[in-house]
Amino acid sequence: MMDGQADLDRMFHALSDRSRRGMIDRLGRGPASVTELAAPLAVALPTVMKHLQVLEESGLVFSEKSGRVRTYRLQQDALAAVERWVEQRKIQWTTTFDRLDHFLANETETLPE
Amino acid sequence: MMDGQADLDRMFHALSDRSRRGMIDRLGRGPASVTELAAPLAVALPTVMKHLQVLEESGLVFSEKSGRVRTYRLQQDALAAVERWVEQRKIQWTTTFDRLDHFLANETETLPE
Numbered sequence: 135m136m137d138g139q140a141d142l143d144r145m146f147h148a149l150s151d152r153s154r155r156g157m158i159d160r161l162g163r164g165p166a167s168v169t170e171l172a173a174p175l176a177v178a179l180p181t182v183m184k185h186l187q188v189l190e191e192s193g194l195v196f197s198e199k200s201g202r203v204r205t206y207r208l209q210q211d212a213l214a215a216v217e218r219w220v221e222q223r224k225i226q227w228t229t230t231f232d233r234l235d236h237f238l239a240n241e242t243e244t245l246p247e
Numbered sequence: 248m249m250d251g252q253a254d255l256d257r258m259f260h261a262l263s264d265r266s267r268r269g270m271i272d273r274l275g276r277g278p279a280s281v282t283e284l285a286a287p288l289a290v291a292l293p294t295v296m297k298h299l300q301v302l303e304e305s306g307l308v309f310s311e312k313s314g315r316v317r318t319y320r321l322q323q324d325a326l327a328a329v330e331r332w333v334e335q336r337k338i339q340w341t342t343t344f345d346r347l348d349h350f351l352a353n354e355t356e357t358l359p360e
Contacts (some may be wrong), residue, residue: 138290147260147263155332159336162339230277
């Protein structure tokens with residue numbers, strides 16, 4: 135059983151860097167090797183490897199090695215957990231505001247004339 | 248003009264800690280003081296203040312001081328930028344998969360008999 139909070143910690147952390155978000159966008163267009171993922175970035179290879187490790191640990195991407203080439207792919211439903219988290223907040227906040235509206239409407243109705 | 252990438256870096260970083268996500272949930276139910284926000288957390292006050300600073304810098308929450316009490320509130324449309332980022336990826340990925348489906352369907356149709 136995975137810890138949902140730890141999963142979200144790792145996922146939001148993985149998304150908090152524009153180079154890693156760029157890699158996710160690249161993988162959204164299809165699988166890619168480390169070299170292909172490193173190409174648009176002006177950073178050293180160890181930095182690229184570190185970014186890919188963070189992305190893999192977050193569960194957003196996975197990799198397979200065939201011969202000497204490691205290929206990275208986007209996990210199916212990669213952003214589903216993030217999307218669900220945002221959705222739940224929006225529903226809660228709408229409910230809170232609806233209750234407040236209802237409360238204020240009732241207050242107005244019962245004002246003495 | 249704000250830098251969208253820097254905004255997203257800060258916003259995702261703010262969300263990458265469960266204590267900060269807990270504060271966002273608390274503020275979703277209404278404004279709160281530092282003391283109220285600190286109450287459910289088993290951490291020292293300087294840590295609480297640091298979390299609130301990260302949340303304010305990300306634009307997810309804002310605060311006002313009245314007398315000696317600082318009150319924190321959720322920014323309206325707090326998660327809109329995150330939601331938009333996820334939505335855009337989902338649209339792109341669906342398009343990519345649709346194109347692949349279309350390509351594969353055409354390939355099958357033109358196979359030699």
